[in-house]
Amino acid sequence: MAEVTGGEFFExxxxxxxxxxxxxxxxxxxQYLITxxxxxMTMEDRKVTLGATGGVVATAEYSCEVQPxxxxxxxxxxxxxxxxxxxxxxxxxxxEPAFIAVxxxxxxxxxxxREVQGxxxxxxGVAVGQGAVVNNQAEITxxxxxxxxxxxxxxxxxxxxxxxxxxxxxxxPMTMAIRYAPPExxxxxxxxxxxxxxxxxxxxxxLGLALFLFFNRSRVGSALQxxxxxxxxFVERVTGRRTAMxx
Numbered sequence: 001m002a003e004v005t006g007g008e009f010f011e012x013x014x015x016x017x018x019x020x021x022x023x024x025x026x027x028x029x030x031q032y033l034i035t036x037x038x039x040x041m042t043m044e045d046r047k048v049t050l051g052a053t054g055g056v057v058a059t060a061e062y063s064c065e066v067q068p069x070x071x072x073x074x075x076x077x078x079x080x081x082x083x084x085x086x087x088x089x090x091x092x093x094x095x096e097p098a099f100i101a102v103x104x105x106x107x108x109x110x111x112x113x114r115e116v117q118g119x120x121x122x123x124x125g126v127a128v129g130q131g132a133v134v135n136n137q138a139e140i141t142x143x144x145x146x147x148x149x150x151x152x153x154x155x156x157x158x159x160x161x162x163x164x165x166x167x168x169x170x171x172x173p174m175t176m177a178i179r180y181a182p183p184e185x186x187x188x189x190x191x192x193x194x195x196x197x198x199x200x201x202x203x204x205x206x207l208g209l210a211l212f213l214f215f216n217r218s219r220v221g222s223a224l225q226x227x228x229x230x231x232x233x234f235v236e237r238v239t240g241r242r243t244a245m246x247x
Contacts, residue, residue: 067110069161069169071119075103079176083147085183092148092180099141102129104159104171106136115164122158133161144178152177 003009034050045063052058083095102121108114119138120130131140140159147153157174 064112065110066112066165066167067108068167069114069116069163070107070109071159071161071169071171072105072107073102073157073159073171073174074105076100076176079174080152081144081176081178082181083144083178084181088183088185090183092182093145095145095148095180098145099143102140102142102157102159104138104140104161106133106138106161106169117162117164117166119159119161122160123155125156125158147178148180150180150182152179 038046045061047059047061050058050060081097081100083092083097085092085095104119106116106119113136116133118130119133119140120127121140121142122128123142129140129142131138138159138161142157154175154177157176159171161169163169
């Protein structure tokens, strides 16, 4: 009968399970896998109709719940950051670190990966940076050079990711604190060439004194002579009085 009808005959008497038979029959036909992506974000049941050549039509229903992406900050892991100056001449804005790299991981709780428009970093609700999401990962650079307070300054970090449906996924807030550590004073900070300045000053004073004496040598000589005579006269008078008292 199988030969007359163009079919094939298979003996299945040795097995009570008919599943291998169905698998064998299914393997003899051509199968197609068709995928599509919908722009609907509603949660109601959806009906899909597939038409094939020859007027064959198949229908099916399904439902899904589209959810925002799940975002998780994976670094930095430390919650306290100290910006330190390299030396006394280092400005607070140049202290290190000057930037912090914030890395995030993106996942899809609904099992429906989608294109992502971008990710941005919010610090205390203010956008401070953005980055591209590649392979469900992103890294955003945060400029912290404006953090110049010597006391601990807390900050709340949140990363937002927007997908192609404009659904926004937010990471749980991460709290960290930043402070600036100024350089320790090292005492009197004299210029390296201070001795040169002192030497030049002494030389100029000496030169000025020499010029003054040269141009006023006559008056200076007279003054010195008068001073010498006065000293001699004073000594003679004092000596004479002492001699008289001894006598």
